[in-house]
Amino acid sequence: MCRGRNAPAVFPEAHTISTPVVVTEHLTKDYGPFRAVHDVSFEVGAGEVLGLLGPNGSGKTTILRILTGYLQPSGGTARIAGFDVVEQSLEARRHIGYVPEDVPLYGNMTVDEFLAFMGRIKGLYGSPLREAIDSSIEKLSLQPMRRRAIRKLSRGYRQRVAIAQALLNKPELLILDEPSNGLDPRQIIELRELIRWLAESHTVLVTSHILGEIERVASRVAVLLQGRLLAVESLDQLGHPRLRLRVRASTAEPVQTIIESAPGVVRVVSAASGEDGTHRFVVEIAEGSAAENIAAALTMGGVGLLEMTETRVDLENLFLDLTGGAAA
Amino acid sequence: MRRVVTLFGKEAKALFTSPIAYVVVATFLLIMGYAFTARLFISQRASLIPDFFQAAVLLLLIVPVITMRLFAEERRSGTFELLLTSPVREIEVVLAKYLASLSVVVIMIALTLPYAVVLTTYGEPDMGPIYTGYLGLLLLGSALVALGLLISALTANQIVAATLALGLFLLMWMLDTLGAFLPAPFDYLILHLSLLAHFTPFASGAVYLADIGFFLTVVLFGLALSMRALVRR
Numbered sequence: 001m002c003r004g005r006n007a008p009a010v011f012p013e014a015h016t017i018s019t020p021v022v023v024t025e026h027l028t029k030d031y032g033p034f035r036a037v038h039d040v041s042f043e044v045g046a047g048e049v050l051g052l053l054g055p056n057g058s059g060k061t062t063i064l065r066i067l068t069g070y071l072q073p074s075g076g077t078a079r080i081a082g083f084d085v086v087e088q089s090l091e092a093r094r095h096i097g098y099v100p101e102d103v104p105l106y107g108n109m110t111v112d113e114f115l116a117f118m119g120r121i122k123g124l125y126g127s128p129l130r131e132a133i134d135s136s137i138e139k140l141s142l143q144p145m146r147r148r149a150i151r152k153l154s155r156g157y158r159q160r161v162a163i164a165q166a167l168l169n170k171p172e173l174l175i176l177d178e179p180s181n182g183l184d185p186r187q188i189i190e191l192r193e194l195i196r197w198l199a200e201s202h203t204v205l206v207t208s209h210i211l212g213e214i215e216r217v218a219s220r221v222a223v224l225l226q227g228r229l230l231a232v233e234s235l236d237q238l239g240h241p242r243l244r245l246r247v248r249a250s251t252a253e254p255v256q257t258i259i260e261s262a263p264g265v266v267r268v269v270s271a272a273s274g275e276d277g278t279h280r281f282v283v284e285i286a287e288g289s290a291a292e293n294i295a296a297a298l299t300m301g302g303v304g305l306l307e308m309t310e311t312r313v314d315l316e317n318l319f320l321d322l323t324g325g326a327a328a
Numbered sequence: 329m330r331r332v333v334t335l336f337g338k339e340a341k342a343l344f345t346s347p348i349a350y351v352v353v354a355t356f357l358l359i360m361g362y363a364f365t366a367r368l369f370i371s372q373r374a375s376l377i378p379d380f381f382q383a384a385v386l387l388l389l390i391v392p393v394i395t396m397r398l399f400a401e402e403r404r405s406g407t408f409e410l411l412l413t414s415p416v417r418e419i420e421v422v423l424a425k426y427l428a429s430l431s432v433v434v435i436m437i438a439l440t441l442p443y444a445v446v447l448t449t450y451g452e453p454d455m456g457p458i459y460t461g462y463l464g465l466l467l468l469g470s471a472l473v474a475l476g477l478l479i480s481a482l483t484a485n486q487i488v489a490a491t492l493a494l495g496l497f498l499l500m501w502m503l504d505t506l507g508a509f510l511p512a513p514f515d516y517l518i519l520h521l522s523l524l525a526h527f528t529p530f531a532s533g534a535v536y537l538a539d540i541g542f543f544l545t546v547v548l549f550g551l552a553l554s555m556r557a558l559v560r561r
Contacts, residue, residue: 068413104406
């Protein structure tokens with residue numbers, strides 16, 4: 001799909017946030033009485049790929065629309081490249097290349113006309129505009145489609161045209177809203193490769209409700225549910241195996257202390273109490289023997305261990321853990 | 329300013345590459361031409377005064393068709409999001425859409441100029457009312473487009489936008505009819521909101537600054553509120 005690319009297969013190191021390109025603080029959005037986004041704070045560092053993950057209706061698109069200046073937040077602040085998205089909206093938008101969900105384009109224009117139009121409204125004219133169009137066309141392999149009307153293009157090509165317009169003004173931040181929607185499996189693989197390649201020269205914020213998509217392209221993931229940010233996790237730090245425990249005890253707190261004190265336990269990821277006097281824990285462990293240590297510590301503490309399962313650590317499990325298994 | 333030109337080009341292309349502009353202009357000219365010819369042969373008078381009133385009423389009916397799609401169409405297709413998340417000012421978007429729609433109205437009015445040429449060639453019309461009549465039509469058209477634009481900015485549905493604009497225009501046109509029955513100061517207020525009351529002097533050869541001010545105020549009101557509708561999302 002793209003030329004001259006050397007896509008990194010994996011993200012080898014744990015990402016540390018350098019200069020943040022995106023900073024949101026206590027972001028809130030109300031639609032009348034309905035609160036679509038609750039007090040969301042996160043940062044995206046320069047060069048990072050952050051995946052916003054959540055089921056449909058979890059507030060992902062609303063957050064992106066606030067960041068791109070399309071919607072005004074009801075509370076909180078957001079900054080792009082240091083510019084407030086409300087007070088300095090125009091400056092903030094200059095640093096963003098945005099591909100909205102469902103890739104809305106002007107169907108009556110040809111690809112060339114559309115890119116020229118988008119380039120001009122992004123402030124490019126004359127030879128810089130022509131160079132930007134040629135460069136975007138080449139990066140997205142759109143040469144054969146240049147003079148074709150956009151309404152006659154397939155979904156895959158429309159997606160490429162939308163990404164091509166986002167790249168025109170060499171933005172610091174690329175925002176892709178559900179980019180894999182409507183693509184066939186081959187196009188999805190090409191898109192992943194493209195996002196990895198774009199990430200070499202841009203900071204990328206990408207959303208999806210498909211766990212596997214985020215896992216394959218993002219270095220960190222922010223998990224959203226019903227407008228609330230449940231967690232921001234580095235995928236590289238998710239290398240630790242996890243145990244799911246079900247125990248019987250009168251209260252959960254002493255059990256959590258026992259688990260945490262067992263050798264080999266990194267942290268208790270989540271704890272939930274059931275109505276039948278049982279408690280569920282998800283525990284991140286550093287080594288295999290931690291399972292035996294936890295079992296021994298619980299037995300010594302007089303806690304009934306009902307179930308213990310080692311789980312494969314992937315986003316699916318992370319999402320289930322964070323949402324209490326209700327949302328995925 | 330360059331962005332306004334770019335956006336204007338996009339809007340004008342959308343209007344003139346679709347049948348909308350041609351159908352609207354052709355319908356307007358057909359009705360105007362028929363009435364002008366019939367009236368000329370029957371009355372044998374070299375005057376455009378009745379034609380200006382007829383053109384004004386046709387504008388009330390036709391402008392909603394031109395303005396209904398301005399924002400509604402972009403909202404429906406989602407391109408509104410693409411446009412407003414680009415580094416453009418809301419005022420630039422509003423101005424471009426306004427000027428593109430106004431250009432259709434101006435072309436429509438300009439294409440009736442041959443009637444004046446016919447009158448001056450074969451008769452001796454009083455030129456004063458012809459000049460002021462065209463000025464009045466342009467001002468009325470500018471005000472109607474601004475109000476139509478505002479209504480389009482407030483709704484995502486084209487039919488709703490057209491119906492509301494048509495209702496508002498017809499109401500504002502005949503507002504002065506019942507105005508005289510109201511107690512002061514409402515009679516005064518209502519009379520001064522009437523499009524007909526402000527247009528009549530132009531059509532009959534008189535130009536008052538108050539009438540020019542009224543139409544320009546409506547234009548500014550429409551544009552400012554359209555911009556506000558875009559900013560407050």
